[in-house]
Amino acid sequence: MSTTALDVRNLAKTYDGHGRDVEAVRDLTFRVDRGELVCVVGPSGAGKTTLLRCVAGLLDSSGGTVHLDGVPVTGPPAGMAVVFQEYGRSLFPWLTVRGNVGLPLKEKGLDRPTRAAKVDAALAAVGLCDSADAHPWQLSGGMQQRVAIARAVAYEPSVLLMDEPFASVDAQTRAELEDLVRDLWQDLGVTVLFVTHDIDEAVYLGQRVLVLSNRPTVVLEDVRVDLPTARDQLRTRSSPAFAAARNRVYELVQRAKQGHRPLPRATGARAMSTGTTAEG
């Protein structure tokens, strides 16, 4: 069986509206192996959310293909879960925490005892057992985002997509949630594609960081993060290897903002207009 979970080829998306077309994504090609954790960064407006929505089957592309486990994505596929930035809007206020986490399991057709067991396990994994009967509006922002993560995890997706999920929480909560994602990823073996505008977060979380160009977007470089699997907010972030990866990604994002783009493929290898070799 192929090790590729997500295969994105020549993905393109132009928004057309009211006589003003916006070419958001021109040509994105990359693969994510089963069980990998890959982050996506790029300048503001580079098309990160557009990419994620196309991969999730929530938005029709204008060209190219997305395959999940070898099957073309033409709508929201079973086996994929998405966590968005706006947890406030993604949770149902009239349902309890337990109700929110259990809803997709109901839609999956699972019986009540199975649902209850999976909900309990997911809430335990995110440290929210005590809040199972609360409503989302009774919880802090960080706790609400934990509920959204628990809901995604309970569903047992093969691929988890996350779109700037921690952008609206304070720095300390953010660090805790980053570690939670790393722990869940390791425990569950799920494939994760994580969009963020925070370079440090991308390097701390990812095994690879895809750096996107300015719009219309292509992959500028696919950076492998050479850090140990066991990561720690203090030690990892103060290590020389972290600094090296962070500097590399930072430099690439700066170049992306200045409009650097990869040179057209000539010999199979891809080089940026600055002369840097990139992974294809």
Ligand SMILES: Nc1ncnc2c1ncn2[C@@H]1O[C@H](COP(=O)(O)OP(=O)(O)OP(=O)(O)O)[C@@H](O)[C@H]1O
């Ligand atoms: N529904 C839409 N209609 C028209 N243009 C859109 C629409 N959604 C996004 N765009 C445009 O597509 C481009 C990419 O937007 P997108 O939100 O994907 O970027 P992003 O990288 O996620 O941005 P940010 O980092 O600021 O969140 C932007 O120029 C944006 O204005």
